[in-house]
Amino acid sequence: MEEAQKYVWEGAIPLQIHLHESEVTTLPTPPPALILAPRIGYLPLLIPQIKPHFSNALPPGSPDTVWFDYNGLPLKWYIPTGVLFDLLCAEPERPWNLTVHFRGYPSNILVPCEGEDSVKWSFINSLKEAAYIINGNCKNVMNMSQPDQVELWRSVLNGNLEAYVRISSKLRLGTVGDEYADGGGQGQVKTGRVPVRLYVWSVSEDFDDLEDAPQIDSWDKISYINRPVEIHGEEGNYFTLQDAVKSILPEYFPNKSSTKEESSRDEDENEQTVPSEEGEKYLSENVDTCYPSDNVEIKLVRIQGIEPKMDIPFSWVVKNLTNPEHYLHICVCLKVPQVL
Amino acid sequence: MGTKEEAQGTLSSTDFGVSASAFILNWNTVCSSFPPWTWVLSHHQVEGYLSLENILLSSTQEEHGELSCPGPGKHSHQEDPIDVDDATLVHTNPCKVHYYDLHIIYCNSYRVPVLYFRAYDSDGEPLEFDEIENDLPAYSKKALSDSKWTFITQEEHPYLNRPWYKLHPCGTSEWMKLLFHADDALAKTGVAIELYLVAWLSVVGHVVGLRIPFEMMKQL
Numbered sequence: 001m002e003e004a005q006k007y008v009w010e011g012a013i014p015l016q017i018h019l020h021e022s023e024v025t026t027l028p029t030p031p032p033a034l035i036l037a038p039r040i041g042y043l044p045l046l047i048p049q050i051k052p053h054f055s056n057a058l059p060p061g062s063p064d065t066v067w068f069d070y071n072g073l074p075l076k077w078y079i080p081t082g083v084l085f086d087l088l089c090a091e092p093e094r095p096w097n098l099t100v101h102f103r104g105y106p107s108n109i110l111v112p113c114e115g116e117d118s119v120k121w122s123f124i125n126s127l128k129e130a131a132y133i134i135n136g137n138c139k140n141v142m143n144m145s146q147p148d149q150v151e152l153w154r155s156v157l158n159g160n161l162e163a164y165v166r167i168s169s170k171l172r173l174g175t176v177g178d179e180y181a182d183g184g185g186q187g188q189v190k191t192g193r194v195p196v197r198l199y200v201w202s203v204s205e206d207f208d209d210l211e212d213a214p215q216i217d218s219w220d221k222i223s224y225i226n227r228p229v230e231i232h233g234e235e236g237n238y239f240t241l242q243d244a245v246k247s248i249l250p251e252y253f254p255n256k257s258s259t260k261e262e263s264s265r266d267e268d269e270n271e272q273t274v275p276s277e278e279g280e281k282y283l284s285e286n287v288d289t290c291y292p293s294d295n296v297e298i299k300l301v302r303i304q305g306i307e308p309k310m311d312i313p314f315s316w317v318v319k320n321l322t323n324p325e326h327y328l329h330i331c332v333c334l335k336v337p338q339v340l
Numbered sequence: 341m342g343t344k345e346e347a348q349g350t351l352s353s354t355d356f357g358v359s360a361s362a363f364i365l366n367w368n369t370v371c372s373s374f375p376p377w378t379w380v381l382s383h384h385q386v387e388g389y390l391s392l393e394n395i396l397l398s399s400t401q402e403e404h405g406e407l408s409c410p411g412p413g414k415h416s417h418q419e420d421p422i423d424v425d426d427a428t429l430v431h432t433n434p435c436k437v438h439y440y441d442l443h444i445i446y447c448n449s450y451r452v453p454v455l456y457f458r459a460y461d462s463d464g465e466p467l468e469f470d471e472i473e474n475d476l477p478a479y480s481k482k483a484l485s486d487s488k489w490t491f492i493t494q495e496e497h498p499y500l501n502r503p504w505y506k507l508h509p510c511g512t513s514e515w516m517k518l519l520f521h522a523d524d525a526l527a528k529t530g531v532a533i534e535l536y537l538v539a540w541l542s543v544v545g546h547v548v549g550l551r552i553p554f555e556m557m558k559q560l
Contacts (some may be wrong), residue, residue: 076496108457108466111496111503121405127448128510136348138510226498227448 004320008304009161011039013085015046016095017068019054021101030057034095038159039082039304040323042119043068043075045157050100053180058102065105065113068098073217074106077113078122083329086302087199087222090213090333109219130195130326131173133228140171156324164324173326193228194318195327198248200225202334203299210300213333225249229314231338241317242310245301245332252296252334300333346472349516350451353387355533360390360444362534370555380443382499384487389499392443392539395550396437437462438475440548443536445498452538453511456497456504456542470492472505477549492547516540 008280017033024030031051036047047066068075070088075098079087085096105112112118128138144152148167155164200223207213216222226250231239301307303321322328351359360379368376375395381388443456459467459475497504507540520532535557542552 078496107503109502111494132510133449224498 006161008154008321009038009040009159009164011082011304012036013039013081014095016097017050017178018097018099019057020069020099020101023059025059026057030054032097033100037081037083039080039157040159042077042123043081043084044077044115044119047076047115051102054100054102055288057295058139059326064101064103065115067101067110067113069101069103070098071215071217073219074110076110076210076219077119078111080323080329082304083199083331087331088216090300091210092305116144117315123153123156124149126325127171131171133172133193133195134326144171153326166326192231194244195322196227196229196244196248197327197329198225198227198245198332199223199329200332200334202336204336205334212222225268233315239303239313239314241314242298244314244317245298245310245330249332249334252336295337297335298332299335300331302331303328344518349513349518349520351533351536352451353446353448355536356446356453357388359533359536360388363390363537366538366556382420387446387499389446391442393441395440396444438467438471441532442550443497443504444541447509450509452509452513452516453540454509454512455507455547457506458502469505475549477546490537507544512540515532515543519543 002310013036015033015035015037017035019030019032021029030053033050035049037046039045044066067077070084073088075084080255085092089096124141128141131141148170152167153164154160155167201216201221202223203214225248229244229248298310301310303317306321308317318328364377364379367374375392377390377392379388380391436459438459440457440459444453445456446452447454450519459472461467490505492505493505495506496502516536516539538552540559541550545552
C-alpha cells in the first residue's frame, strides 16, 4: 500500500524557467533554469535554486517578491506545484515552461507571499482545516510540539516520506479511507468527512485531443471548490471516485434522493435555500438552474497526474493520493451544455 | 439546525441560507437607515453569501472607528437604533475616509460563517494593512499584535479570485457554543438558526467596528 504513496512523494515536474523579458538587463539573455519541482511542493520553495541562476541578469535595486506565470497567468503560490500542472496543462507539457518575475508583484490578484514562511503557514493552516474536517477539531495540530512542527515541515520540504509518516501518524488523521483499504471490504461502517479541494473547469464544446482543449487564461474560468466529501456508513463500501466527485458538485449532479419541492433541510446538506429580501425561502432557483445530469459529462479527472478510472474505490484514492496536508486535490474538466 | 450542531456551535450549509434569510429581514427592519445586506449567488447559482459593500468607516479622535451610513444623505432623523455619532457625518479630512466591503461566506470545512472584508479609500485604492489596523477598535489591534498568523489574514476570496482580509474561523464554533448555552431564551425558543448570524455578527462585527443593535436579537 505504501508504494503508491512513495510514487506520489517522488513525483516531480520538470520546469524550464525563463526570466521575464522586461527584467533581463544583460546580453545574451540568460538561459532558462531547469528545475525538477516536487509535485507535493510549492513554487516559492524553489526560489533559492532559481535566484542564483538569474542574479547576474537582474536590474539593480532590491527585488520585489518573486512570482511566476504560465502563459501570462499569474500562478497561485499556495497551490501545490503538481496541482497547478495538472490543472493548467491539459496536455502535459514537458518541460513545463514558466516565467519568473522578480518585480511587479500583482498584489491585486495574488495574495502576498513572504517566502518559505508564508508557504509553511499556508500548509499548516490547511493541515488544521483538514484535521477539523476529519476529527471535528484541530487540537492535534494545534498541540504539536515545536520540534515536531519543524520536523513535519522539513519532511515536506525535503520530500522525506519516512520522516513525514513518523510525525504525521501522531496526528491521528486517518480517514474513512483506512477503514476500508485494510479491512478489505469488511470495514466497520463509518460516517466521515474527507478533505477535498476540487478545481473545476468547464467546456461547452467537445474535444477529442487534450491539445485542442481551450487554454485557461484566467482564474475566473476555474471554480475552486473547497468542500469535504461526506461518506455515510455502509455506502462507503461501494463509494467510487465518481460518486465522490458528483457528491460535491450538487449543482451539476443533484442528489436524486431529494425532491426539491419538499423543503427537507436535514437531508440536503449541500443545498442552500435562497433567501430573498422579503425573507422568503424558495427552492425553485435550484431546480431551474441545475443541469440535469444527462447533459453534464465528466470529461477528465486528474489526481497527482493520474487519470484514475472513475469506478475506483474512493477509499483507495484517499489513502494513497492525498497531499501531505491531508487534502485530496482533484482537477476536473466538465462538459456542460452552456458555460456561464 | 440539528441539536448536535447546535451543541457544537456549527451550522449546515442549508441552515446558513435560512439564517441569512432571517438576518436580511431582521436587519432591513431594525437598521432601516443603513444600507441593506444582500444575498449574492455564486458558483453557478447554488452557493451564496451575504454582502454589505461600500460602508463608510470614519475614525474620530476620541473613539474607536465605527461603521456608519455612507454619507449624510442616507441618514434619517428618526429614532435610530444604531448609535451613530454625529461626528461620523463630518469628514474633516477627506483622506481619512475609508470604505469597507463585508462578505459573510459559509465555510464548508469548519461549518461556520466567515467574515471576509476589504478596505479602500475614496479613490478606490486598496488600503494597506497598517491603515486598516488604525481603523480597527483598540481591542482588535491588541489581538492582532498578539498573534500575527491566526487572527486576520489576507487570503483569497473563495469566489472572486482576489485577495481579501479574512477573520480566522477555527475558534468560531467554540465561542458560538458558549453564546448559545449562555442564553436560555435561545435554547428554549429553538430559533437558534434564525438568530445564529445575528449572534455571530454581534461578536465578529466588533473586529471591524460594526455594532449590531440589541433590537435585532429580539426580532423574531
